Amino acid sequence: MTASIKDIARKVGVSVSTVSYALNNGPKPVAPQLKQRILDAAKDLDYYPRHLARSLKRKKSDVIGFIHSHMTFDIMRSPAIHEVIVGISNACQEQGKDLLIYTHSDRLEDQGLLSMILDGRVDGVIIFAPENQEEIFQTLDRRNFPYAILLGETSEDRFCYSVDNRHGVEMAVNHLANLGHTKIGHITGRLSLYDGLERDRAFKDALRDRNLPVVDHWVQSGNFEYQVSYSVALDMLQLPDKPTAIFASNDVMARATIDAARTLGLSVPTDLSVVGFDDTEVPNLGAPALTTVRQPLENLGRKALEAVVQIAEGNSVPRPELIQTTLIVRESTAPTKEPI
């Protein structure tokens, strides 16, 4: 049986309140030599404070939650979420918080999600890439529960840490167009995810702005996954009128495209230019180095966490602005060989 504050009190012959004051250095003072006896007894008894009971009383747990509501799709596996988590966990460390990752699956309808969030275990929550969860946000708003949305649709009066997808995609398309490409394909992400959908829309708009053709069979969903994208790219690159450039909605899919090209004996960038999105560190090892649209994922995670912590502490936090992306030109793009 593990020791509690009561056992210490009994052993030293003093009240529990005094023990609590001694252990926490306050809020009331306690006589120095008595304090020492209490500390010694605590060590003797192998005492560790029960964080649970403390949180219950203090109504504050120093834990921040991280929630992703996707069960159909193994989102934890993506390099993007990894970078985000690195940012969050480093920020947690600096802020003295721990991180609770909700993975429990039998409660993924809205009520379930809410009961996870509102169960008192966390002081605030980061909601990653939500799909249609307006109702949840409204409940949280109504109860004034601290939260931030990471990579979701932005909204004026919420704390949304998202990236300017539209501008990023425009840069990618412009880059390819400036290299002379007119036949540009697109491997889309998962369209039920906001980022996936938005990049797809932005892609089509960007082509139209430049008066380039939007060809249906050059736009296929890769679902943000390697395998799907690989086979989709394989098909696309075997079309009689295949594109000369492909924009993929993330780096993993861009790599899949390059690998598919390689399988078919096409070389990148000579025969095919490829642009990705994310600039996650890891998939960019290896040749050819990827031309991609960089979004500062780690920093986004960090910002979201810091915001939640501040809100939870009652401080006012400025509404975040849309985070800008940058085009990083490397080796996977080159001028088209086709006559212009």
Place this chain on the structure above:
Amino acid sequence: MTASIKDIARKVGVSVSTVSYALNNGPKPVAPQLKQRILDAAKDLDYYPRHLARSLKRKKSDVIGFIHSHMTFDIMRSPAIHEVIVGISNACQEQGKDLLIYTHSDRLEDQGLLSMILDGRVDGVIIFAPENQEEIFQTLDRRNFPYAILLGETSEDRFCYSVDNRHGVEMAVNHLANLGHTKIGHITGRLSLYDGLERDRAFKDALRDRNLPVVDHWVQSGNFEYQVSYSVALDMLQLPDKPTAIFASNDVMARATIDAARTLGLSVPTDLSVVGFDDTEVPNLGAPALTTVRQPLENLGRKALEAVVQIAEGNSVPRPELIQTTLIVRESTAPTKEPI
């Protein structure tokens, strides 16, 4: 002020115990139409059970902790830890547990770690890649606290999920030797980590077994990180008597080595063979595909989690065996050009 079970009791005009029974379907029965009134009241009041209070009473939280004690080194950033976490979090989902990642930094001495673990928030803990934490294990053993060690030194009477590093390294070295390489270098991992140290030792032993020279300046630490390894490899490959093959202690460092070779105009595998370790999915996108020693990290994470859950529930769990690695031959290795 958020509603509690008490508020429901007051509203319905019934005792708190009855409310509790109604909400949890037991352990005592409650009259159907009364139960319905209670459920309605709960919904009306926007009630969500406080998990904290429940855990306190039940002495069980349904949360498993994940701890890595490295502050000096940004371990969260490695692809290997990502795969492990994917496995853990998927297993959590299946087991109905949540995952608490300890990141709090001002308690990284032993006492601090213990007070994190033993504070009642988690039912068990996975300790990732511990460095010299024998004392912690002893305390946990003494208190019968459920835990598993993931990728650390193995010990007969603990639950250690580790990989047969030695055999993995032997396969890598044999593969290179069989291709005719005699000048084999090594980029080591972080030697304060058990896996790093063990692979380094195994590497040297494997060379000696084959009567190959162990050359000091062909063995350098890359600390498991890309940047460090890149510059170390750059130096090594500019030596007048440079190695013709390099074994790197993980895939990221292998990629760094390949990139360094490329910077120097050396081609892999023609001028230099490279073998990695891990076979993490992501760094193996891109060319050339990496020859590497595969360790099933995701599965290891999953196994460790399942074990902790079982131990926490009082079931007996068989001691894990050392997990075997496999050599995956891809494109980064080739026969040496040197005369034999």
Place this chain on the structure above:
DNA sequence: ACATTGATGTCAAAACATTTCAAGTGCTAC
């Protein structure tokens, strides 16, 4: 007919481990 058993349904109170408020005891100092 009547006690016995056994569910079923409800409740008060204890327990979980802590923090903190209000109150009280000495004691020094003005």
Place this chain on the structure above:
DNA sequence: GTAGCACTTGAAATGTTTTGACATCAATGT
């Protein structure tokens, strides 16, 4: 002689679960 300080305590509070007790009512055995 009381104001204030340093120290200590009992009790209330946090939000649950669960034990033991009690009541009600139907079915069973004699």
